Amino acid sequence: MARATAVDRVLRDERAPDEIATALLEAFLVCLDADGGCVHLTDPASGVPIGGSSLGETAGSFEQSIDFEYRRPDALRFRDLAHRSGRTAALGIETGGELHRSARYVEMIEPSGGGDELRVSFGDSFGTWATLVAFRRRPFATADVEFVAGTVDGVSASLRRGWAAGTGSVETDAAPVVLVLDAADRLVSTDAVGKERFADLGGTPGTLPQPFFVVAAEAREGRAGRAIARGSSGAWHTIEASRLDDEPYGAVAVVVRPASAQSLADLIFRAFGLSAREREVARYALEGRSAKAIAGELVLSPYTVEDHLKRIYDKTGARSREGLAQLART
DSSP states (O other), rough: HHHHHHHHHHHOOOOOHHHHHHHHHHHHHHHOOEEEEEEEEEEETTOEEEEEEEEEOOOOOHHHHHIIISOOSSSSHHHHHHTTSSSEEEEETTTTTOOGOHHHHEEEEEEEEOOOOEEEEEEETTTEEEEEEEESSSSSHHHHHHHTTTTTHHHHHHHHHHHHHOOOOOTTOOOOOEEEETOOOOOOEOOOOHHHHHHHHHHHHTTTTTTHHHHHHHHOOOOOOOOEEEEETSBBEEEEEEESSSOOOOOEEEEEEEEOOHHHHHHHHHTTOHHHHHHHHHHHTTTTHHHHHHHHTTEEEHHHHHHHHHHHHHOOOOHHHHHHHHHHHH
């Protein structure tokens, strides 16, 4: 009960998602008596990390963790954890106490002095909002996993509210830029505007923005790597990647373009808890379609569409289509 109270205290105040995430990391490390950990906000639609922070003694680096998440098979990958009941697991329990079955443990956690790792993916039916990892020298117990799993719904709802209260800007007249990464994920080519976008997304001369690592890894696996992230300037960007050759782990082109109004509308509607069907109705409403026209597109009755619109207005606080459009723009 005391542990749950500590987390509830963090969720009591409405604040920005990054502030919630940082405060949650501190609370969970205390509650779990962990030695260190890290937390990452994610693009709700894709689950791609778009920013984060760490505290205390952590294992390895973000770049190393991407290697185990995408290039090499290992236990408790976040993309698998997001689909599991409870969305929480400990590496020691997952491997039946045989931690050396995990390459991540052998090569990253054990050399840093860690004895176990607990992972949680905070998400709901509307998206994945953040991920958290805690490291401890002694094993995590089933009670630790159950405690964290019991907080997922509340934390996810709080993070969603934080996203819903956020603002940003759309650069509708900005052109896409291309940044080329070599096989070692080093930036080898771009132009002056590309360097500006790179820095806006948190890149430095020695470090890529976090989403770049993930979309590049997904592209190398033959998947469509994509994420939406807000830069330090407040502008929202869509980040996509594709392979430049047939080499499995060769060079990659990362394209950064202004996020479209449709993409941002989907993100904000997820944050307000609109279901997939409600997001479809809202998207058509933003296009100016009548209830009858929306009904025809979605094979629904106009009365059902009107019911969806009522729920959309109730959830978002908008009072009209114009209000809904204003909400989507911010």
